[in-house]
Amino acid sequence: MIRDITIGQYYPANSILHRLDPRVKIVCTLLFLISLFLQKSILGYVVATLFLVIVIRESKVPFKFIVKGLKPIILLLLITVGFNLFLTDGPVVLVKFWIFRITDTGLETAVYMAIRLMYLIIGSSLMTFTTTPNELTDGIEKLLHPLNKIKVPVHEIAMMMSIALRFIPILLEETDKIMKAQIARGADLESGNIIQKAKSMIPILVPLFVSAFRRANDLAMAMESRCYRGGDGRTKMKPLVYKSRDRMAYAAMIVYMVLIVVIGRFVPFHIWIF
Amino acid sequence: MSIRLEHLNYIYNPGTAYERQALTDINLEIPQGQFVGVIGHTGSGKSTMIQHLNGLIRATSGKLYYEDQNIYDENYDMKKLRSQVGLVFQYPEHQLFEVDVITDVCFGPKNQGFSPEECRKRAKEALELVGFPEKYYEQSPFDLSGGQKRRVAIAGVLAMQPKVLVLDEPTAGLDPRGRDEILDQIALLHEKTGLTVILVSHSMEDIAKYVDRIVVMNQGEKMLDGVPREVFSHYKELEKVGLAAPQVTYIMHALAEKGMKVDTDVTTIQEAADEIMRHFHD
Amino acid sequence: MEMIQTEDLVFEYDKHDEEGNVIGKNTAIDGVNIDIEQGSFVAILGHNGSGKSTLAKHINAILVPSGGTMWVDGSDTKDPDKLWDVRQTAGMVFQNPDNQIIGTIVEEDVGFGPENLGVPTEDIWTRVEESLRSVGMLEYRHHSPNKLSGGQKQRVAIAGVIAMRPKCIVLDEPTAMLDPNGRREVLRTVEELRKKENVTVILITHYMEEVIDADKVCVMDSGHVVMEGTPREIFSRVDELKKYRLDVPQVTMLADELQSRGLDIPSGILRTEELVEALCQLD
Numbered sequence: 077m078i079r080d081i082t083i084g085q086y087y088p089a090n091s092i093l094h095r096l097d098p099r100v101k102i103v104c105t106l107l108f109l110i111s112l113f114l115q116k117s118i119l120g121y122v123v124a125t126l127f128l129v130i131v132i133r134e135s136k137v138p139f140k141f142i143v144k145g146l147k148p149i150i151l152l153l154l155i156t157v158g159f160n161l162f163l164t165d166g167p168v169v170l171v172k173f174w175i176f177r178i179t180d181t182g183l184e185t186a187v188y189m190a191i192r193l194m195y196l197i198i199g200s201s202l203m204t205f206t207t208t209p210n211e212l213t214d215g216i217e218k219l220l221h222p223l224n225k226i227k228v229p230v231h232e233i234a235m236m237m238s239i240a241l242r243f244i245p246i247l248l249e250e251t252d253k254i255m256k257a258q259i260a261r262g263a264d265l266e267s268g269n270i271i272q273k274a275k276s277m278i279p280i281l282v283p284l285f286v287s288a289f290r291r292a293n294d295l296a297m298a299m300e301s302r303c304y305r306g307g308d309g310r311t312k313m314k315p316l317v318y319k320s321r322d323r324m325a326y327a328a329m330i331v332y333m334v335l336i337v338v339i340g341r342f343v344p345f346h347i348w349i350f
Numbered sequence: 351m352s353i354r355l356e357h358l359n360y361i362y363n364p365g366t367a368y369e370r371q372a373l374t375d376i377n378l379e380i381p382q383g384q385f386v387g388v389i390g391h392t393g394s395g396k397s398t399m400i401q402h403l404n405g406l407i408r409a410t411s412g413k414l415y416y417e418d419q420n421i422y423d424e425n426y427d428m429k430k431l432r433s434q435v436g437l438v439f440q441y442p443e444h445q446l447f448e449v450d451v452i453t454d455v456c457f458g459p460k461n462q463g464f465s466p467e468e469c470r471k472r473a474k475e476a477l478e479l480v481g482f483p484e485k486y487y488e489q490s491p492f493d494l495s496g497g498q499k500r501r502v503a504i505a506g507v508l509a510m511q512p513k514v515l516v517l518d519e520p521t522a523g524l525d526p527r528g529r530d531e532i533l534d535q536i537a538l539l540h541e542k543t544g545l546t547v548i549l550v551s552h553s554m555e556d557i558a559k560y561v562d563r564i565v566v567m568n569q570g571e572k573m574l575d576g577v578p579r580e581v582f583s584h585y586k587e588l589e590k591v592g593l594a595a596p597q598v599t600y601i602m603h604a605l606a607e608k609g610m611k612v613d614t615d616v617t618t619i620q621e622a623a624d625e626i627m628r629h630f631h632d
Numbered sequence: 633m634e635m636i637q638t639e640d641l642v643f644e645y646d647k648h649d650e651e652g653n654v655i656g657k658n659t660a661i662d663g664v665n666i667d668i669e670q671g672s673f674v675a676i677l678g679h680n681g682s683g684k685s686t687l688a689k690h691i692n693a694i695l696v697p698s699g700g701t702m703w704v705d706g707s708d709t710k711d712p713d714k715l716w717d718v719r720q721t722a723g724m725v726f727q728n729p730d731n732q733i734i735g736t737i738v739e740e741d742v743g744f745g746p747e748n749l750g751v752p753t754e755d756i757w758t759r760v761e762e763s764l765r766s767v768g769m770l771e772y773r774h775h776s777p778n779k780l781s782g783g784q785k786q787r788v789a790i791a792g793v794i795a796m797r798p799k800c801i802v803l804d805e806p807t808a809m810l811d812p813n814g815r816r817e818v819l820r821t822v823e824e825l826r827k828k829e830n831v832t833v834i835l836i837t838h839y840m841e842e843v844i845d846a847d848k849v850c851v852m853d854s855g856h857v858v859m860e861g862t863p864r865e866i867f868s869r870v871d872e873l874k875k876y877r878l879d880v881p882q883v884t885m886l887a888d889e890l891q892s893r894g895l896d897i898p899s900g901i902l903r904t905e906e907l908v909e910a911l912c913q914l915d
Contacts (some may be wrong), residue, residue: 086776208737208740209736210736242733242735242777245778294732295734300694300719301719301723301726302744303745303748303796304744305748311751311753312753313747313757314743314753
C-alpha cells in the first residue's frame with residue numbers, strides 16, 4: 077500500500093526535463109505554483125493547462141503514472157471541493173436540498189479550486205519525477221548558498237535531506253517487515269480505541285527507532301571512512317552550470333508568467349485563502 | 351494434523367505495471383512433526399510461500415488447509431492460526447522492543463490473552479527451550495550478543511506454543527558456532543516436542559545435516575521435493591538455478607568419476623567418511 | 633614494504649551500568665602485533681565479538697588505539713594531520729550493504745569519496761567510470777541502489793572505495809548478509825581487483841571457504857591474534873579452530889575425519905580436487 081505512493085518519487089527517463097539544471101526546475105515550479113493563484117479566468121487556465129501538457133509531454137513521464145500520484149490527495153480534494161461547493165454564497169442558487177445550497181459562485185470556486193489543487197500536485201511532482209533527490213538537494217544547496225554568509229549550514233541541511241530521501245524506502249520496507257513480525261506474534265494493530273491503537277504501535281515504533289539509529293550510526297561511519305568532512309574543500313561530480321537549454325527554459329517560463337499576469341489584469345483579481 | 355497447499359497462486363500488485371506472479375500452482379503437504387527444509391535463491395518465492403502459512407499473505411487463488419480447514423473460509427480464526435503456526439522472520443532480533451528479555455518473550459502469550467502468571471510461565475519455558483541462561487532474564491534485550499538476541503527472538507515465538515515453527519534463515523549473520531548452536535537447539539526442540547519445523551536456509555550443508563525432507567523453490571514454483579539424498583542427486587539441475595549441493599556430494603561424485611565404487615548420494619560428512627572407509631576396507 | 637603494521641595495539645572502551653556510569657573497562661583488542669605486506673591478501677578470522685571488526689576499524693582510523701601504535705603505509709593513525717591520508721590509503725567496505733551507500737544513484741555514490749577528496753570534476757567522472765567497470769557494475773550506473781541485489785550493492789560499495797584510489801582495501805564481513813550467489817559475486821570481484829590493481833586486501837570474515845586463497849590468515853579470539861599462518865597451516869589445526877568457535881570447509885573436515893580414522897592423507901586439505909587426488913593415490 078505504502079509503496080503505491082508516487083509523489084516525491086523519481087521517474088528515470090531521458091528527456092530534456094530530466095537534463096535541465098535542478099535550479100531551473102525548482103525556480104520554475106515555484107513560479108508555476110504562484111501563477112495558479114495569480115488569476116482565475118478560463119483563458120488563464122487554458123494557458124496553464126497548455127503549459128502543463130507541453131511540460132508533461134516533454135518530461136516523458138507516462139500520464140498514468142502522474143495521475144496515480146493524485147490518488148492520495150483525493151480525499152483532500154473532495155473536502156476542499158465540498159466546502160467550496162456548499163458553503164460559498166452567491167447570487168444564483170442552482171440546487172437546493174435540505175440545508176445545502178449550491179450557488180453559481182460556489183460551483184465556479186469549487187471547480188477552480190479542484191483544478192488548482194490538481195495542478196499544484198502535478199506541477200510539483202513533475203519536478204520530483206524528473207529530478208533525482210541528489211540533484212534536488214544540490215539545487216537547493218546552490219540556491220540557498222547566499223545564506224551561508226549568515227551562518228546557515230546550507231551544505232549540511234542539503235546533505236541531510238538527500239540522506240533522508242535515500243533512506244525513506246528502506247525504512248518503509250522495514251516498517252512493513254516489523255509489522256508483519258509483530259502480527260505473527262499475535263499483535264493486534266487494528267481494533268480498539270485511539271489510546272489502545274497508539275499503545276499497539278509501541279512494538280513497531282521501538283524496533284523501528286532502534287534500527288534507524290543503528291543505520292544512522294553505520295552510515296556516519298561509512299561517510300567518515302570515505303573522507304567526508306563537511307562541505308569545505310569538497311568538489312562536485314555534477315557541478316551546477318547553466319547551459320543554453322537552461323536559459324531557454326527560463327525564457328519560456330518568463331513568457332508564460334507574463335501571459336498569466338496579463339490575463340490576470342483583464343479579469344477581477346482574487347487571492348483565495350483555503 | 352497437517353498443512354496442505356492446493357494450487358496456491360500469488361500475484362504481487364495485480365492489475366498494475368508492477369504485476370508479478372510470485373507463486374505458481376504450489377501443491378504441498380506437510381504432515382505434523384516433519385522437519386522440512388526449504389531452499390531456493392533470493393526471489394524464488396520461498397519467503398512469500400512461508401508467509402502464506404500463517405495467513406500474513408493471502409493467496410490470490412488456491413486453498414490452504416491447516417488441520418483440514420481451509421484458512422480462506424469465512425469466519426476462519428486467523429488469530430488462532432497465527433498462534434499455532436509460529437513464524438520467525440529473518441534477523442528476528444530486529445523486532446525486540448521490551449525493557450527486559452522476559453517481558454519481551456511474554457508479548458506473544460499476552461496477545462493470546464493469558465494471565466500475567468501464565469505468560470511468565472510460558473515465557474520461561476520458551477527461554478529454556480532455546481537454551482537462554484536464566485541470569486539474563488531481567489536484562490535489556492538490546493545489551494545481549496547477536497546470538498543471544500536471536501535466541502530471545504525465537505523464544506518470543508515459541509512462547510505462543512505453536513505446533514508448527516517456521517524459521518526464515520535463522521542463522522543469517524551468526525558465526526559458525528552460533529549457527530550450529532541455534533540449529534542444534536532447534537533440532538533438539540523438534541525431537542523433544544514433536545513440533546513441525548519448516549526451515550528456510552541458504553546453506554545446503556545445514557539443510558543436509560538436519561532435515562527429513564527438502565522442498566526446492568525456483569521462480570515461484572516448486573521444483574523438487576524429496577528426502578535430501580534424492581534432492582541432492584539432482585545437483586546439476588540445482589546448479590542451473592543458482593543453487594548447489596553440499597560440498598561432500600561433489601567430492602563423492604568426483605571419486606566415483608575416478609572409478610571408486612562409492613555411494614554418491616551421501617549428504618553429510620559422517621556418511622561420506624563411512625562410505626569412503628567402507629570402500630578402503632573392502 | 634609493510635602496508636599495515638601494529639605494535640602492541642590495545643583498544644579499551646568504558647563499560648557502563650544502567651544509569652550510564654562508568655563501571656570498568658572492556659578490552660576489545662589486547663596487545664596485537666601484525667604486519668601486512670604491500671600487495672598481499674590477508675584474511676582475519678574470528679567469531680562474533682573476537683575483536684576482528686574493532687581491529688579493522690583501526691586500519692581506517694575510525695577508531696584510534698588506546699595503547700600501542702598502528703601504522704598505515706608509514707603514517708601513525710593517532711596523528712591528526714595524517715587522518716585523511718590514512719582514510720584515503722585504506723578504504724573500507726562494511727557489512728550492511730544498505731547502510732554504506734550514500735548516493736541515491738549508483739554513480740553519484742561512487743563519486744562521493746572523490747568529491748570529499750577534492751578531486752576535480754573531470755577526474756571524478758573518469759574514476760567513477762573506471763571503478764564501476766572494474767567491479768562490473770557500469771551498466772547499472774544510473775540505477776537506484778535500492779533496486780539492486782545485496783551482492784550488487786556490495787560491488788557498488790567496493791567501487792566507491794576504489795574510486796578513492798586506495799593502496800589497501802579492508803573488507804569487514806562484506807558477505808555476512810548476502811546469499812550464496814551474492815557471496816560468490818563479491819568474492820570474485822575482490823579476487824579480480826587483487827589481480828588487476830595490486831592493492832593490499834584485508835578480508836575480515838567468519839566464512840572459512842573465503843580465505844583459502846589468502847597469503848596469510850590471522851585468527852583472532854578475545855582481542856588476541858591466536859593463530860597466524862598460511863591457509864594450509866591454519867586449516868590443518870581443525871580442533872584448535874573449533875575451540876575458537878570457527879569451523880572449516882566440509883572437504884577439510886572430511887579429510888580430517890578420514891585421517892583420524894586411520895587413512896594416510898595429508899593435513900590441511902583445502903580443495904575438493906586435493907582430497908580426491910589424495911584418496912586416488914591410496915586406492
